[in-house]
Amino acid sequence: MSAPEPVEESAGVDFSILLLALSRRLWTILLVTALTVGGTAAYVFTARPVYTATALILIEKEEKGRVGSETTVSEAKADDYYQTQYRLLKSRSMLRRVCEAMDLAKTPEFAGGVDSLNAAVGIAPVARSRLVNINTSSFDPQLAARISNVLADAYVAQNLENKLFIAKDILATLQQKIDRNAGMEEKYQALPNVVNNNLIQELKSNFAKLQARLGELSSRYTELHPERLRLKAEMEAVQARIREETLRTVQVMKAELSGQLLGNNVRVVDPAEVPTSPSKPNKRRSIALAAFLGLMLGGMLGLVLEHMDLTIRSQDDIEKRLGLPFLGSVTKSTKFSGANAQQLADLMAGTESFTGEAFKNIRTMVGFASANTNLKRLLITSTVQGEGKTFLTINLALVFAQLGQRVLLIEGDLRRPTIHKVFGLSKEKGLSHFLAHGKDIAELAQIAQDTVFPNLKALVCGTIPPNPSELLSTPKLSAILDWAGKNFDQVFVDGTPVFPISDALLWGRLMDGAIFVVQYGGVHANIAVKARQKLAEGGIKTVGAILNKVVLEGRGYGYYDRYYHYYHYYHYQDERQSKDGKRRKLV
Numbered sequence: 001m002s003a004p005e006p007v008e009e010s011a012g013v014d015f016s017i018l019l020l021a022l023s024r025r026l027w028t029i030l031l032v033t034a035l036t037v038g039g040t041a042a043y044v045f046t047a048r049p050v051y052t053a054t055a056l057i058l059i060e061k062e063e064k065g066r067v068g069s070e071t072t073v074s075e076a077k078a079d080d081y082y083q084t085q086y087r088l089l090k091s092r093s094m095l096r097r098v099c100e101a102m103d104l105a106k107t108p109e110f111a112g113g114v115d116s117l118n119a120a121v122g123i124a125p126v127a128r129s130r131l132v133n134i135n136t137s138s139f140d141p142q143l144a145a146r147i148s149n150v151l152a153d154a155y156v157a158q159n160l161e162n163k164l165f166i167a168k169d170i171l172a173t174l175q176q177k178i179d180r181n182a183g184m185e186e187k188y189q190a191l192p193n194v195v196n197n198n199l200i201q202e203l204k205s206n207f208a209k210l211q212a213r214l215g216e217l218s219s220r221y222t223e224l225h226p227e228r229l230r231l232k233a234e235m236e237a238v239q240a241r242i243r244e245e246t247l248r249t250v251q252v253m254k255a256e257l258s259g260q261l262l263g264n265n266v267r268v269v270d271p272a273e274v275p276t277s278p279s280k281p282n283k284r285r286s287i288a289l290a291a292f293l294g295l296m297l298g299g300m301l302g303l304v305l306e307h308m309d310l311t312i313r314s315q316d317d318i319e320k321r322l323g324l325p326f327l328g329s330v331t332k333s334t335k336f337s338g339a340n341a342q343q344l345a346d347l348m349a350g351t352e353s354f355t356g357e358a359f360k361n362i363r364t365m366v367g368f369a370s371a372n373t374n375l376k377r378l379l380i381t382s383t384v385q386g387e388g389k390t391f392l393t394i395n396l397a398l399v400f401a402q403l404g405q406r407v408l409l410i411e412g413d414l415r416r417p418t419i420h421k422v423f424g425l426s427k428e429k430g431l432s433h434f435l436a437h438g439k440d441i442a443e444l445a446q447i448a449q450d451t452v453f454p455n456l457k458a459l460v461c462g463t464i465p466p467n468p469s470e471l472l473s474t475p476k477l478s479a480i481l482d483w484a485g486k487n488f489d490q491v492f493v494d495g496t497p498v499f500p501i502s503d504a505l506l507w508g509r510l511m512d513g514a515i516f517v518v519q520y521g522g523v524h525a526n527i528a529v530k531a532r533q534k535l536a537e538g539g540i541k542t543v544g545a546i547l548n549k550v551v552l553e554g555r556g557y558g559y560y561d562r563y564y565h566y567y568h569y570y571h572y573q574d575e576r577q578s579k580d581g582k583r584r585k586l587v
Contacts, residue, residue: 018303025302032301036294037287044286049278051141055134055148056270057155059085082130086123089134089155095121098151109139121151131269141275148272159266188246200245207238310525312518318545321525322532324516325369325544328362330355330392332520332549359399362546366396366515369543377481377491378543379412379514381504383531384497387519388548390418393494401455405489408448409458412493412507414468417461419494423451430462434480435471441483457488472506481510498531508540516545
């Protein structure tokens, strides 16, 4: 059977990774949101409230052929007519008229005159209608209502004044007598009411036909021919009727204009009422919007910080950035920080020990790594101090000793030794004493001390020497490791970090391999890469890396959380079923 073809990964956005990044930056997101909401709340609860009063007016289209109207049918239907009216409502002349009528210059809020009023007034047409809202905002609700009403009344009055002005101008023209030489008859004929008179237009059409007929007869008959004389008489009669109908129409216009029978196409529908609640700030909406923007900004900042975060946080980071095999991970446990031997025993024991199981998995991975090579003597090191290599070294030694192997734990850090404190061992004689004064390799059997754990011995540092690097450079170090390799099944050296000292390189050149410890989110990837390169340049074989102090907070750490809960559930059920004497098959 042929092997299945590999499945290509999709090039789309991996939302699980995005959610993981956001969950790691949850406190950043919450902080930004809290600051945004807090700042907004401080503003909206301390800002001076603003009240908005609204007057509703109706602007009708001007009627076709109305006396005094110079707006044609196409203009009345055009949108620019209404846009013009909206502009007139907020024109400087209109606002100045309101300022003078209300004496707003004496009001501190509108001391700036027209400019201040222009900022406070808003024109809002009602969609799909001829209604327009006149909105006025002010700290004083009564003043806001008064301004809206005064502006609405002023606009209605001005619109009527404009019509009367046009009507008076036309009336003055109509009062003049017809004088053909002065061209008044032509002016009358151009008036909209005359132009739109159907009878006059029909008479003009008949006159044009008679005139055309007369032109045809002129080429065949003389002026005294009866037919030509008849046509001229008929034309004069039609022309007289046109003049008569024109004068009648003009007289009607005079009567309307002189009596001011003009209608206003603008009126106030609803006067502004005094508002009872402020329009700004809208506390609920402002806080809700601030919360939304805070979450958005916090999320963006979290993603930026996550993108800028070059620390090691996953198996992929170890394998891709460091180029090392992943041996396993250990969760962070503040409970066993600075632990003693009894606490270590409690930590590693029990079927529900997640940490103990993690070290057993690491032991298995180390066994896989040493399948084709001898990795009896292993150095445990890290990039910098504080990544937890001593804690890992001790527990690795414990899980190997649990297999029945003879394990030696060497305290290779001669500058900051701590292993003797954990096991409660004497530090009078140790590694430093043998390196400085030892004569016979057999002395190591007396210096190596038994621990409370079976199969585990520890070679502690002893007195802290003033010259650790010089002691580690002596040939005795190689002799110590040869002795350890012959007398123990597994040797672990708790070394120093790679930076800033070189003690780890002095140990590593004599070891079978090294395990690189990386603190979860605690060291910059570029520095860890340099430490990895420094080990390689020193000829040290790095077996793999362990991710230490992984944080489990119940959100966003998918693989580690699922593994932990599955492990806890499985062993808890198994232990409970053993007590009940009932075994159940777990699916």
